Amino acid sequence: MRGKTRPLIIHAGFHKTGTTSLQRTLRENREALKPYCNLHLKWKVRDLVHATRGYSTWRDPLTLAKVAMRADDYWAAQPTFKSRSLILSAEELAGHLPGRDDVPDYQPAINNLREIVASAQRRFAKTDQIADIRVVMTTRQPEDWLTSAYWEHVKSSGITMDLDTFKTRIGPIADPRPVLEDLTEAIAPVPVIPLALEHWQSLPLGLANPLLDLAEVPPKVRNALIPIPAQNTRLPQALLDELLDLNRKISDREARNAAKDARIAEYERSLQGE
Numbered sequence: 039m040r041g042k043t044r045p046l047i048i049h050a051g052f053h054k055t056g057t058t059s060l061q062r063t064l065r066e067n068r069e070a071l072k073p074y075c076n077l078h079l080k081w082k083v084r085d086l087v088h089a090t091r092g093y094s095t096w097r098d099p100l101t102l103a104k105v106a107m108r109a110d111d112y113w114a115a116q117p118t119f120k121s122r123s124l125i126l127s128a129e130e131l132a133g134h135l136p137g138r139d140d141v142p143d144y145q146p147a148i149n150n151l152r153e154i155v156a157s158a159q160r161r162f163a164k165t166d167q168i169a170d171i172r173v174v175m176t177t178r179q180p181e182d183w184l185t186s187a188y189w190e191h192v193k194s195s196g197i198t199m200d201l202d203t204f205k206t207r208i209g210p211i212a213d214p215r216p217v218l219e220d221l222t223e224a225i226a227p228v229p230v231i232p233l234a235l236e237h238w239q240s241l242p243l244g245l246a247n248p249l250l251d252l253a254e255v256p257p258k259v260r261n262a263l264i265p266i267p268a269q270n271t272r273l274p275q276a277l278l279d280e281l282l283d284l285n286r287k288i289s290d291r292e293a294r295n296a297a298k299d300a301r302i303a304e305y306e307r308s309l310q311g312e
Contacts, residue, residue, distance in 0.1 A: 042170045043119040043162055044075075047253050050151055051132030052144065052214060054186040055176035056235045058270035060245040061127050067263040074255045075123040076116075080130060086112050086154070087130040094133020094146040102149055109157035118165055123253040132175075136211060137191045137204065143211045148221050155225045171228045172252055173221070176245055178235045180212035189278050193302075196294060198286045277305055 049060075061079050068077050080087055086108040093101045116124070131154065132147035155171055162169040178186070188204045191197040199207070211217075214232070222230040231252065238245045242265040250260045272278070281298050288294035 040166055040168050041120075042168045044121065044123040044170065045253050046119060046124045046158060046169055046171045047126065047174060047249060048131070048151070048154065048171060049125065049127040049129075049174040049176065049249060050154075051129040051147060051175055052177060052183075053129045053132070053135040054183055054190060055129075055178045056239060056245050056268075057127070057129045057176060059266070059268050060176070060249065062269045063243055063246040063263070063266050064125065064127065064249075066266055070259060070263055071250075071255065073122070074259060075125050075250075075253045076119070078124065078126045078128075080128040083112055083126065083128055083131070087128055090131050090146075090150045091134050093150055095140050097146055102153065105150055106153040106157060109154045110161070113158050113161035116161070118162075118167065120167075123255070125249060125253050127249075129176075135187060135190060137187055137197070137208050138195060142208075144214075144217045145220075147217060148224050151221060152224045155228050172231055173225065173228060174231045174233060174249060174252065175214065175218060175221070176233045176235060177214045177218075180209075184208060184212045186272065189272055192278055192282050192285065193273065193298070196285050196291060198282070273302070273305070277301065 049057075051057075064071070064077055065079065071077060086105070089101070089105040089108040093105050131150060132144060133150060134141045136143050151173060155173065158169045158171055177183075184205050185201065187208070188197075188201050191204075197204075218230055218232055231248075233245055233248050235245065238247060241247050243250070243260070243263060244265075246263070247260070250263075273281075280301060284294055284297050284301070288297055
């Protein structure tokens with residue numbers, strides 16, 4: 039009779055759903071978690087993330103084949119997971135944050151995750167194991183997600199449209215349920231587990247609580263972990279408005295990014311009393 043791996047938790051998005059705080063909580067507690075689970079964040083899957091981002095932009099068979107190849111490389115390098123679980127958390131496995139002209143939605147996440155899951159299943163079948171995979175997608179209320187996604191684009195890209203225009207353009211994809219339904223069908227019988235930020239964020243460990251439960255980390259270990267403050271919180275509105283103004287005034291990408299980075303650095307220095 040074929041045995042199962044320990045739980046393989048793949049947290050693959052969505053963006054702007056408390057992912058930075060979740061990943062920082064896991065990272066800061068990695069020593070306490072080490073006996074129970076392998077913790078892999080974005081830096082451990084850099085090549086795979088590069089491919090999934092590429093597919094979210096290009097959406098062609100060749101780029102999707104690259105996702106499959108990079109997934110095979112990743113899983114081939116992993117242990118058998120007979121004694122410890124896995125938590126793989128990287129929202130970029132779903133691709134880029136939608137909102138730019140070349141990334142209008144989250145549809146590529148479905149094919150990205152289909153390839154990643156299928157690759158894991160192939161790899162562990164070779165060791166006569168069934169891969170106990172559980173795909174987790176963190177979510178957020180549509181209105182809050184739209185606002186957060188917009189200001190993230192203002193900070194990290196050259197977007198110039200106003201918030202209302204962005205909401206009109208991207209609004210239809212702010213509800214994650216259609217993508218979750220399509221993903222569930224695409225990777226069945228592997229479960230897709232949505233975790234709502236609003237439901238979990240008030241707990242000391244936030245979204246890490248249900249993720250650690252899924253990874254079967256003992257409650258006594260989880261309850262002893264150190265909570266951390268919320269991470270990657272939104273910049274003050276006045277500063278965000280300045281960054282939007284720079285996007286509109288400076289057309290050269292390098293000059294624009296330099297100006298924005300300088301303004302953000304100035305703000306961060308002010309917080310430190312420099």
